[in-house]
Amino acid sequence: GDSVTQMEGPVTLSEEAFLTINCTYTATGYPSLFWYVQYPGEGLQLLLKATKADDKGSNKGFEATYRKETTSFHLEKGSVQVSDSAVYFCALKAGQGAQKLVFGQGTRLTINP
Amino acid sequence: DGGITQSPKYLFRKEGQNVTLSCEQNLNHDAMYWYRQDPGQGLRLIYYSQIVNDFQKGDIAEGYSVSREKKESFPLTVTSAQKNPTAFYLCASSNRVGGGGNQPQHFGDGTRLSIL
Numbered sequence: 001g002d003s004v005t006q007m008e009g010p011v012t013l014s015e016e017a018f019l020t021i022n023c024t025y026t027a028t029g030y031p032s033l034f035w036y037v038q039y040p041g042e043g044l045q046l047l048l049k050a051t052k053a054d055d056k057g058s059n060k061g062f063e064a065t066y067r068k069e070t071t072s073f074h075l076e077k078g079s080v081q082v083s084d085s086a087v088y089f090c091a092l093k094a095g096q097g098a099q100k101l102v103f104g105q106g107t108r109l110t111i112n113p
Numbered sequence: 114d115g116g117i118t119q120s121p122k123y124l125f126r127k128e129g130q131n132v133t134l135s136c137e138q139n140l141n142h143d144a145m146y147w148y149r150q151d152p153g154q155g156l157r158l159i160y161y162s163q164i165v166n167d168f169q170k171g172d173i174a175e176g177y178s179v180s181r182e183k184k185e186s187f188p189l190t191v192t193s194a195q196k197n198p199t200a201f202y203l204c205a206s207s208n209r210v211g212g213g214g215n216q217p218q219h220f221g222d223g224t225r226l227s228i229l
Binding site: 004034036041042043044045046049089091100101103104105106 | 117119146153154155156157158161171203205217218219220221222223
């Protein structure tokens with residue numbers, strides 16, 4: 001079945017460090033890929049998305065590129081801030097008729113000043 | 114502002130009791146979803162609905178029930194049959210898949226359910 005695997009957390013970085021959170025997937029067809037962010041005590045917010053191979057999603061300084069050859073969608077940010085501390089979820093929706101989002105287990109990120 | 118409202122934010126259930134979590138959206142979305150989130154885990158789909166008066170089971174529907182009598186509302190009942198109900202419950206909505214499989218889901222702020 002479809003699945004998403006994220007790098008295990010927690011991840012702790014200093015402010016202005018470079019961030020990578022790895023995400024790989026297994027899916028039939030041609031999935032759409034998403035990154036969601038969850039701040040403490042809140043629901044999930046869509047951070048960025050990509051719908052086809054080689055697409056790059058970007059938002060708030062975060063980027064992720066849909067790599068079909070490596071089935072990956074790694075999240076990157078060049079210089080993190082304390083306000084980026086949150087849990088990040090990679091997710092896929094498999095195919096045009098798919099209803100279900102399949103989530104990774106989440107990666108908790110803490111940025112120290 | 115358009116969005117998804119979940120209530121209450123915190124809910125406590127006694128043993129053997131049914132409780133209902135509310136989810137209302139004013140985004141004019143056709144599809145609505147309920148997820149369960151446990152610590153250190155991703156979200157798991159409980160039920161979803163593509164249209165009024167229709168809904169389907171997700172991956173972990175046992176012990177839960179839903180209704181979709183109005184487009185804006187998709188309440189979730191956690192029944193006494195759900196033996197491990199303590200979790201964070203998230204409601205989401207999206208435009209209907211017919212508009213494109215890449216429609217993102219928009220989430221509410223969640224309800225945290227605990228057992229007394």
